[in-house]
Each structure stands twice: as C-alpha cells, then as structure tokens.
Amino acid sequence: MTRFSYSHSTGSTTVLISPDLDFSGFFSERPPGKRIAVADENLAAVLKNTHPGLFSLFDGVITIPEGEEAKSFLEFERLISLLAAAGADRRTTLVAVGGGVTGDLTGFAAATYMRGIPVVQIPTTLLSQIDSSIGGKTGINLTPGKNLLGAFWQPEAILIDPVFLKSLPLREVYSALGEMLKYCVLYSGSDFAEFTEMITTTPAASLIQNSDGKLTAWIEKSVRYKTAVVEADEKEQNIRAFLNLGHTLGHAIEKHYGFDELRHGEAVSIGIWFASWLSGTMGLLDEKSIEKIKFCVQSLVPRKPQQKIWNQEAVMSYLLKDKKKESDVLTFILPVKIGKCERVKLTDFALLDDRIREFRKQELQWD
Numbered sequence: 001m002t003r004f005s006y007s008h009s010t011g012s013t014t015v016l017i018s019p020d021l022d023f024s025g026f027f028s029e030r031p032p033g034k035r036i037a038v039a040d041e042n043l044a045a046v047l048k049n050t051h052p053g054l055f056s057l058f059d060g061v062i063t064i065p066e067g068e069e070a071k072s073f074l075e076f077e078r079l080i081s082l083l084a085a086a087g088a089d090r091r092t093t094l095v096a097v098g099g100g101v102t103g104d105l106t107g108f109a110a111a112t113y114m115r116g117i118p119v120v121q122i123p124t125t126l127l128s129q130i131d132s133s134i135g136g137k138t139g140i141n142l143t144p145g146k147n148l149l150g151a152f153w154q155p156e157a158i159l160i161d162p163v164f165l166k167s168l169p170l171r172e173v174y175s176a177l178g179e180m181l182k183y184c185v186l187y188s189g190s191d192f193a194e195f196t197e198m199i200t201t202t203p204a205a206s207l208i209q210n211s212d213g214k215l216t217a218w219i220e221k222s223v224r225y226k227t228a229v230v231e232a233d234e235k236e237q238n239i240r241a242f243l244n245l246g247h248t249l250g251h252a253i254e255k256h257y258g259f260d261e262l263r264h265g266e267a268v269s270i271g272i273w274f275a276s277w278l279s280g281t282m283g284l285l286d287e288k289s290i291e292k293i294k295f296c297v298q299s300l301v302p303r304k305p306q307q308k309i310w311n312q313e314a315v316m317s318y319l320l321k322d323k324k325k326e327s328d329v330l331t332f333i334l335p336v337k338i339g340k341c342e343r344v345k346l347t348d349f350a351l352l353d354d355r356i357r358e359f360r361k362q363e364l365q366w367d
C-alpha cells in the first residue's frame with residue numbers, strides 16, 4: 001500500500017492507494033463520531049454486488065441521484081436536511097463514495113454543514129481517483145453556470161482503491177485517461193512516451209483489470225503530480241492554473257457537443273491537441289511533438305465526434321465569455337515541449353477564431 005500526505009492551509013490530507021484497500025482498518029482507527037456515507041443511486045446498486053460489506057462500515061448511507069444533476073442546489077439542500085435529520089453533529093464525518101459528482105457535492109456539504117465537518121473521499125471513478133477527489137475544490141452548479149457555488153475544503157483522507165474501476169464503463173476510463181495525458185504533457189516527456197506506449201498497446205478493458213499493477217502505478221503517479229501542485233498553490237493563485245491545460249477549448253466543445261457525444265476527458269484530450277497545434281502556429285512547439293500528441297489523443301478519443309454539433313460561433317462565444325473574467329485577454333496553457341508548458345495570453349480574437357476554424361478542419365478528418 002502507498003501512504004503519503006500533502007499539506008495545506010488547514011493541516012494535511014492522508015492519501016492511501018492500494019488494490020483491496022482495508023477500509024475497515026482505516027475507519028476503526030479514527031476518533032469516535034458518526035460516519036455517514038453519500039453515494040449515487042447507480043453506484044450504490046453496483047457496490048451491493050461488488051463490495052457488499054462496504055456500507056456496513058457506516059452509521060448511515062444517503063443516496064443522491066446519478067449524474068451531474070445531483071450537483072444542484074436542490075440536492076444540496078436535501079442532503080443537508082437528511083444530515084440534520086440523522087443527527088449529524090460536528091464530530092460526524094461525511095464519506096463521499098463515488099465519482100466527481102458525489103465528491104464535489106458531499107465535499108461542499110461538509111464544508112458548510114455546521115460551518116464545516118470532516119470529509120473522507122473514497123473515489124470510485126478513474127477521474128475522481130486521479131483528479132477531482134484531490135485538492136479540496138468542492139461545489140455545486142447553479143443555473144448561470146457550472147461549479148458557481150463552492151468552497152475549498154480539504155478532505156481528511158483520500159482512500160483510492162483501483163479495484164473499484166473494474167465495474168466502470170470503458171468510456172469513463174478513456175475519458176479519465178485524458179487527464180492523465182494532461183499530467184504527462186505538463187510535467188514529463190518520459191512519462192508521456194510511456195503513457196502513449198501503454199494506451200496504444202493495452203486495451204482499456206485489460207488496463208482496468210490491473211493484473212500487472214500498471215494502472216495502480218499510473219494512478220499513483222497522477223495523484224503525486226496533483227498533490228504536489230495543490231501543496232504549492234492550494235487556492236489556484238498561480239501554478240494550479242496550469243492544470244487547465246486543454247480545458248479552455250475543452251470546456252467550450254464539451255458544452256456544445258453535449259455529454260453523450262463527448263465526455264469531459266475526451267474534450268480535454270482534444271483541447272490538449274489544440275493547445276499543442278496552436279503552440280506550433282506560434283512557433284513555440286515543434287512539429288514532431290505536435291504529431292506525437294495528436295497520435296496519443298486519437299488513441300484516447302477513438303470515436304470521432306459528430307460534425308453537426310460543432311458550432312464555431314457557439315464555441316467562440318463560450319471562449320469569449322470566459323475571457324470577460326480577465327478583461328480583454330484569454331489565457332491559454334500551451335506546451336513549449338512535451339513535459340513543459342507556459343501561460344500565453346492571447347488578445348487577437350479574430351486570429352484565434354481563424355485558428356480554431358483551421359484546427360476544426362483537421363479534427364474532423366481523423367478516422
């Protein structure tokens with residue numbers, strides 16, 4: 001088992017990573033107080049078969065609807081009310097069992113209930129294991145936008161068991177691999193080469209069986225990258241913003257393709273390819289590296305998104321709406337080599353519009 005911790009403004013967070021993690025042992029060593037788990041309905045049904053004893057470790061289990069809709073004000077209020085009805089007090093620990101949706105909502109409930117109670121994250125999707133459960137960003141969506149209401153609230157512990165991933169739909173796995181690609185392009189050329197080798201030679205179905213421990217090693221690598229960044233810049237004043245690589249265009253096309261057409265991590269993969277290509281047009285990244293990134297992305301997003309939903313005007317208007325936050329500048333994280341990125345401020349939006357049109361032509365050609 002891997003055990004380490006990362007420090008932050010309110011103390012430190014323990015991270016445990018192991019297949020067949022000893023959850024019972026972990027909770028038995030904690031101070032007294034109720035433990036209330038939160039899980040989405042879909043996962044709760046899956047876990048009844050795959051991990052029948054897990055929920056018996058808790059004094060109560062609250063289920064929330066499956067999917068992004070659960071990150072709503074209504075569900076937040078319902079969750080808080082159920083906690084109050086269950087007699088939760090300041091010594092109660094919330095345990096988020098699930099993907100990023102459950103983690104974000106439960107984390108936010110923990111941040112706010114009685115002005116803050118402890119939360120433990122048990123992430124069960126690859127995305128939540130390598131990204132969303134780490135770093136203390138919690139929140140819900142409001143009508144005007146995603147994650148508009150939230151708080152930084154660090155979990156007391158993050159318990160990562162790759163065995164959960166065996167029941168995860170393959171598309172969710174591929175999608176999360178896009179975030180792994182992000183860490184490689186940001187931080188390490190040699191990791192990128194290994195990662196490309198892995199995903200082009202090992203089908204995701206055998207990867208999640210994890211019989212050779214390869215996936216566990218990559219999860220750990222990703223978690224260490226993210227915790228190091230959070231430790232250095234918890235509140236995203238500076239280098240944590242680099243984790244937005246691929247997300248500027250990614251968020252815009254994610255919104256306009258729609259969830260069924262393109263998962264978040266798939267949109268991020270395409271966003272990373274775009275960032276590399278754009279970097280190339282500015283003379284910041286060499287052709288060979290762009291080709292390598294493109295090859296990797298095309299392995300991660302095997303299904304070409306449908307042309308009909310890509311709408312240039314809508315994507316541009318989404319990007320420019322984002323820009324308003326920073327007056328007349330749009331900041332992109334662009335690779336200058338594989339393993340190193342820089343923050344580049346763009347102000348010529350007509351040129352950006354042309355570039356995205358040009359990129360889109362190539363993107364549509366890939367099968």
Ligand SMILES: NC(=O)c1ccc[n+]([C@@H]2O[C@H](COP(=O)([O-])OP(=O)(O)OC[C@H]3O[C@@H](n4cnc5c(N)ncnc54)[C@H](O)[C@@H]3O)[C@@H](O)[C@H]2O)c1
Pocket residue numbers: 040042043046066067068071098099100101102104124125127128131132133134135136137138147164165166167168169172
């Ligand atoms: N807080 C952060 O720093 C951060 C970072 C990235 C993303 N996010 C948020 O994370 C959310 C997306 O997270 P997600 O991709 O994990 O989605 P999710 O939580 O909706 O989970 C995806 C699906 O997988 C199912 N599932 C979960 N574990 C499973 C398992 N082991 N076996 C079978 N099915 C399983 C769920 O029921 C759900 O249907 C978004 O709301 C996003 O905003 C937060």
Ligand SMILES: [Zn+2]
Pocket residue numbers: 179247264268
């Ligand atoms: Zn992301």
